Amino acid sequence: MAERTVETGGPAAAPPERRLPAPGAGMSPRQTPARATGPAPERFVGRLRELKELREDIVRAGLDTLSGRKKPRSRVLLIAGRPGSGRTALAEALARQLATEYPDGVLRARLTGADGAPVPTERTARALLAELGEPVPAGALEDELTQELRAALDGRRVLLLLDDAAGAEQVDPLLPDEPDCLVVAVSRGPLTGVPDVRPCTLGGLDTAAAVELLERYAGPTRITCDPVAANAVVEECGGQPAALVLVGGWLAARTKMTIVDVAKRLRELPPAVDGYENAGRPLARAFWLAYEALPPPAARTLHLLALAPAGLLDAHTASALAGSSLATAQSALEDLTTRGLLRLEAPESASGALPPQYRVPGCLAPLLGALLQAQERPAEIELARARMLERTVRQLHSCRAATERNDPAVRRRIEQLPRPLRFPSERAAEEWLRARLPALLAAARLAVEDGRLDTLARRLVSALTRALTAHLGPEAAAPELYGLHQLVLDVARRCEMPLEKAAALLNLGDLDARGGRTTEALDRYRQALQSAREAGDPYATSRALESIAAAHQQLGDWQRAADWYRRGLELRLTRGELADEARLYGRLGAVHSYAGQWAEALRDWRAAAAACRRLRDQPGHARALSEAARVLEHAGRPREALRTCLEAVECAKGAGDARLEAAVRLRLADTLERLGDPDSAVEHRRSAERLLGAGGGGGEASAAPPGDATAGEPGGPGGPRGPGAPGGGAQAEAR
Known part of the structure; x- marks a missing residue:
């Protein structure tokens, strides 16, 4: 609780008692010293008059009520005082008294950092949305996040405690539009600009x-x-x-x-x-x-x-x-x-x-x-900060390793770590990561802003990115990952590292595309391509070319998408990367199919099938033939479509993939019906049903349309890596 800080003052809390705890993460039984268990149950001291006045201000008629208008926003109470005057303790005491009146909970946010700088409003809104359990769009701007926050608070009775506000410009964007909510703001002085705010100015205790x-x-x-x-x-x-x-x-x-x-x-x-x-x-x-x-x-x-x-x-x-x-x-x-x-x-x-x-x-x-x-001398300060960052990096490596205990090599690495750095379980590591996340993110920001420890800053950001992805997953960690990739980009620009810059831009572009900001993603991909070419890295260059193409495809610009896919294909052809060739031929076939260019689409799918045949990739070969059959049917060549579809069935049967064979048989049944052979169509549909029943596959099996990113391309387990596909940028960063 906030009353446990000296700044808030006012609680009648006894000094911490000491006891011997059970050994926890990071300490052995012999290394675990007695530790503080926190104050005894706290009892707020004084401020009875102020508490009474604040409670009366909640129900007192505001200016809108007196003028006959409906309240447009929540009521705002202000507790003003110098740091150390007990202002936060009073706000927390008020929140405890009102907890039952606001059944949807109490949300807390501190609006000033430990260094005295105001916390950006977008960061505060993101944290409040996460506390409400609402999805937080990665990379969203301040206006979008505050709008999402107000929408999330509509229809709820929430008490919002905004601690240490620097000014009205921090408080006003966070005010709920829900009149049943209550905002308690803590600040040094008045919040000029917030309408109908009720101030309570604190002096010393009686x-x-x-x-x-x-x-x-x-x-x-x-x-x-x-x-x-x-x-x-x-x-x-x-x-x-x-x-x-x-x-x-x-x-x-x-x-x-x-x-x-x-x-x-x-x-x-x-x-x-x-x-x-x-x-x-x-x-x-x-x-x-x-x-x-x-x-x-x-x-x-x-x-x-x-x-x-x-x-x-x-x-x-x-x-x-x-x-x-x-x-x-x-x-x-x-x-x-x-x-x-x-x-x-x-x-x-x-x-x-x-x-x-x-x-x-x-x-x-x-x-x-x-x-x-x-x-302290500047050199001593820098050394202390470097030691702290190095220890944090090692803890994050240990935190991530806790998710891979089934790997014998990882287990050996964990055993080689000093005992205080080990986590007893994956659950303990995740709890530590969540509890320390505000400090870890702040450490990454401070390390990058400092500029004198760029190598440690890069290692810290990389370790934190991997730990978050391992424990929370790429989707849940996306808001934090977006900020971390921006930090990597800042360091790469400052240190003139084109490959790291390209990797950061690719990662940011992926998150922008996943958030529906395709135009912004396209701009980042173009910058990434320039940096990748400057670094002379073929992987990053290929990745950027394909991402640009996928962004154009998402925007419906088929001609440009095909052009950029072709550039990526040319690079793969010069390097003899057959699996990537098959994948890019499939992407070109999908784009040309969307554009209605059947001749080009048929050529691309046949090239994809040939590449899969050379790779001995029978499932990919079957998918490519199935898509080629679909293109032939659209092009008005049903007899050729039937022969190609029958060939696809044989390939799927040879691959031993029951779901794939069922999907291709269903597509074959559709073709037979259009050719006037309903009996054969029924036979193939029954075969597909038997295959699905024997294979245990759920859901409807159907051949993917040309351009379907999940099943329409050969040579890959999950189809193409479009601008929103996770993992592509991370590979570039790792490289």
């Missing part, structure tokens, strides 16, 4: 609530013994929950210090610590108090955590950043969590094998970033 929060971390004894000093500490902290949590953590780590000591230390600190003025004086002083008290290794680990992608990390991330052992890193994370400097995330795990995950509080992120630049 004294009683602030003392209670301090007591939850520091313990009741010292607070009870000197309530006056406790009030003084609250005043020094300005009632800010985040500052009080840090001070309470400092007291919890120093059992011999009194509340008077901490008040004195706070007063002795400078009014504004260098580089921290923007965070607010009370929070900056409380953070400096907590940071100075850390042992040197823990202090260095803490400011290196500013490099954690999306502010999310686990023991592996901390270990790689600090260059320490996994057990040492886990112990440091527990200690920092106890002091209030980190917050423990609780990812859902069906297998129970997920390691604990932590978050850098948003209000502390700028402080840690400034401290990192002041304490």
Whole structure:
């Protein structure tokens, strides 16, 4: 929950307890240290007046109601305050109170990244659609995604919590058109431009609530013994929950210090610590108090955590950043969590094998970033980032390998990995991938944007692409894959790598075509062809030529499609690639059939049949002959069509493919009926039914029309790789 972050402040949460967990993914029993289990059941502290006002604002008549018009959108509540003021905790407390009134659930989205940059609206809309279980079109633009989101929310009662909004331009496109939905936005200031927004501005906690929060971390004894000093500490902290949590953590780590000591230390600190003025004086002083008290290794680990992608990390991330052992890193994370400097995330795990995950509080992120630049040399920062990316790549390789445990070679590679990098099962690997996906995607984006670790960035993107495809499948992972291929394209352009550029463009073109953006796909395929020719790679060139042809075919431009297929065929002929020749002859036959050019279509299908015969591909030979028979029939040559169809039946029978033979016999029966021989037609239909019954094939068997991509071409198990066919671009990338 968001209340577990320092930024939100306000929950009366005790410091994390410690216990020994069962060994999970990434640790052996002897290597598994005690870890934090998270706060005790949380109880929200203070803000009763604000909660009451927010609830009243929900039912209060808006401007549209007063003017007699129907509400065009959902009600929008705004909780405004500085980071660390408890604004997110208040929003979460309100969401918990209203959960039963919004039966379709609570959706959460953070609109500002850990680096302080606004999150693109298209990324937010994509994440919300995925949380709703709606299909997310890969590569869709912001307007399309926000429209899909509003359509998905129509007729639902959903509470949408938008945390840390930078401005109205982030919130407005996400507002549902459904009046029964409610939007709770959290921001630093007003959302000018959002109509009829109800603001609730936060200051510090009242004294009683602030003392209670301090007591939850520091313990009741010292607070009870000197309530006056406790009030003084609250005043020094300005009632800010985040500052009080840090001070309470400092007291919890120093059992011999009194509340008077901490008040004195706070007063002795400078009014504004260098580089921290923007965070607010009370929070900056409380953070400096907590940071100075850390042992040197823990202090260095803490400011290196500013490099954690999306502010999310686990023991592996901390270990790689600090260059320490996994057990040492886990112990440091527990200690920092106890002091209030980190917050423990609780990812859902069906297998129970997920390691604990932590978050850098948003209000502390700028402080840690400034401290990192002041304490570490640029070379040390780059080395720490490289170690983190290298560890992530190895984890992703292990995650993907978990899906191939039946392969003895893969099992041997898994056994050679260090024990902390292994996953106990495929299910545990998938859970880890899903839980860490926001951080993994952020790591890939940051690595590419940095520009100094391009080799690691390429390896990371490749490993993440393969892991996502292996665990989620190409269709489900398509939205994330689209962004990853764009990152590959950025690196390839920057490093002037034409082959990698061609592979990325082919992959993006495939996803564009699959999403119905055929014109955009065609443009990408043309760019890919230029890059492939620049690289001098015949495979990528052939792949681009065929993709351009398939895009023209999808657009119904048969002449251009045939022209580009012919160019691809010429390249295959010069290289003697017989199987590809057969496939491309089939594509040309299909295109010419669609265009009604029967003579050209017949020539192409006969050439395809001849290529299959040389390949000893009897199923492909039968399909090509069947398509040639269909073309002959359309061309008004039924007797030749009958002879060719009979030859196709013999080829299918020799191939031993019952479904294929049944399909060809059904086509033969149609030809016999048109020639006036109904008895023979009935006999062949009965034979087809017997074949389907004996072969167990379901559904209707019929010969594919010329140009059918699934059965109309010889030489391949799945027909042609059109612009939307998965796998073609991935092969180019792997090459």
